[in-house]
Each structure stands twice: as structure tokens, then as C-alpha cells.
Amino acid sequence: MNSEIAFIGLGHMGLPMALNLVHAGLTVSGHDLVATSVEKFVAGGGSTHADLAAAVGAAKIVITMLPASRHVESAYLGANGILAQAKPGTLLIDCSTISPDSARKVAAAARDKGFTMVDAPVSGGTAGAAAGTLTFIVGGSDAGFAAAKPYLEKMGKAIFHAGDNGSGQTVKVCNNMLLGIMMVGTSEAIRLGMANGMNPKVLSEIMSKSSGRNWVLEVYNPCPGVMDTAPASHDYSGGFGVDLMLKDLGLAEENALSTGCSVPLGSLARNLYDIHSKSGAGGLDFSSIFSMLAKAE
Ligand code: NAD
Secondary structure, eight states: OOOOEEEEEETTTTHHHHHHHHHTOOOOEEEEESSSHHHHHHHTTOOOSSSSSHHHTTTTEEEESSSSSHHHHHHSSTTTTTHHHHEEEEEEEEOOOHHHHHHHHHHHHHHHOOOOOOEEEEEEEHHHHHTEEEEEEEESSHHHHHHHHHHHHHTTEEEEEETTTHHHHHHHHHHHHHHHHHHHHHHHHHHHHHHHHHHHHHHHHHHHHHOOOOHHHHHHOOTTTTTSSSSGTTTTOOSHHHHHHHHHHHHHHHHHHHHHHOOOOHHHHHHHHHIIIHHHHTTTTTGGGGTTTTTOO
8 A cells, every 4th residue: 555654653742743644634654663652543543554664665755753863863774774665756754853963964865865855853742743733843955845844734833944954953952952951040040039038930920021031931930839831830740851851952962062062051951951860850841950959958
């Protein structure tokens, strides 16, 4: 059976994204190393092939949503990988968050074999993936962006063309490094206010209308009880995990080393999330870094 799309990686993000393509009326063959994820996809209306090679060979478009650079490199560049199995003319879209260097390496190998490839990492988390409201940050040629956009629009709301291959990953890394730093800084400010007897809600309201204003204060307050909708008010469950932030800060640090750029606050933030993760908080939302900064009782 020919499928319009082969979707590889049906995890927290990939499963709801692939199901949104199915709900939009597209024929999607889903694949994952974990059989239960494929079963959930088929139960939701998707289809699957006997193996990944067959799915890729039958598709017009391949979308990957894998954990990290090494998984993406092996999925595309491996002996029986996507580049070896795809038909000429297949459009390749990698939505995973990986290093810009790795994205450029895979895209160059794809180009050498005549394929058009874009990197299209996402922002918006699992809630955005389920609701089809993700932001896609695309790196690739104008033609690649134009070809990928109609499909990305079935899974997201804002689709940006950042520049050439790797640019999507560069923007994602810069954004998440800033977010990680902002979360630590905002947590410190709230802790300092509280140590002086301030009500954190009053303090946050004033800072969010003053020059310290930022996204964390506005929609994602790290102090429990300040904002009903924030993970902090739900035992730091859901949201964006400490270990995912740690991974993205690691990508920022790795990229800074390869480009000779200094990111002292990014490195400090990575170390803080690392210590927090090693204390057992890896699965909690990243705003739980606020609890690491608690005053000694
Ligand atoms: P996940 O670990 O839940 O899913 C990844 C899936 O890929 C897993 O189901 C795994 O079995 C599968 N996989 C790994 N190697 C494979 C292979 N060779 N063939 C087939 N399947 C394979 O991860 P996730 O939370 O869905 O995140 C995916 C990507 O999106 C990551 O790069 C992550 O950084 C990024 N991201 C995640 C979030 C989030 O909130 N979870 C938000 C934005 C971006």
C-alpha cells in the first residue's frame, strides 16, 4: 500500500502529531521501536507497514520525531536507513530537536542523494502537539519550506522559515537556552522577594508590569499557588520536563563550543538543571528548579 506519509517516532510528541495528519484526511504509516505506540496509532485511525523500510519506500513524505541527534543520524544515514530506502523525490522533514551541526550533516547527505530535506523543530509541547497548535521553526531551501508547509499546517499554527538547513535547530536552541536562563532568574527573584516577606503573587504581578517582565512571569510562574494553570500549581507535573530542558541546554553548550561563542549563563543554567535532575527531579516540569532554590529551613 502506498502511503502519503511515513511518520517515524510515535512518542509523546510524534503520536499526537501523526494522528492530526490522519484526522486531516492524509494516509499515514506510523513507526516506532515501541510496539504499543504503533498500536495506539493504529487504534486512532493510522496504518503501519511490516517494517520501516517498506513504509519509507512507499511514502511521498517522511517525517521523523526522534529523541536526539544520534537517533536522527542513524535513522537517516544507517545502511538500511531512510536515505537508502526512500524513492527519488521524497520530501524529508525532521521535527526532532537536535544539534544544528547534525541537522546540516544529515541534510547535506540527503542533498547529495537528490532529496530535499528540512529541519522543523517544534515549540508548544505535548499540549500543542495534541491540539495541533505547534510552532514549527523550519530550516531549509525556499522550495523545501514551500513543500513542507501544507503538511506542517495540519499539525501547527505558526510556521516560520528561519533560513537554510540547520537554522530551525539554531533558533530552537537559542530560544530554549534563553527560556532555561529566564526560568532560573525569575525563580531567584521570586525567592528573594519571599525571603523578604513578600507575597509571591503580588511580587509577580508587579514585576510582570515592570522591566523584569517575561514569559515565565506572564504565563508559567514557578511558585506554587501563584498561577492555577501553571505546572507549579500541579506538583510540577506535565509541562516541559527538566531532562528535556537539560538536553536543550546541552545542545546550546555543544553549539557554543563548535562556534566559539560564549554562553556563560547558558552553561550555568545547564549545570543547575543537571544537579536538579540528579536529585531525582528529571521527570518534573522544568519550573521545579524553583524548589531547588528554597531557603534552608
Ligand atoms: P519520546 O522519547 O517520547 O519519543 C521519541 C520516540 O522515538 C520514542 O517513542 C522512541 O521509541 C522512538 N524511536 C527512537 N528511535 C527510533 C527509531 N530508530 N525508529 C523508530 N522509532 C524510534 O520523545 P518526545 O517527547 O516525543 O520528543 C521528540 C522530540 O521532540 C525530541 O527531540 C524532543 O526534544 C522534542 N520536543 C519535545 C517536546 C516535549 O514537550 N516532549 C517539546 C518540543 C520538542
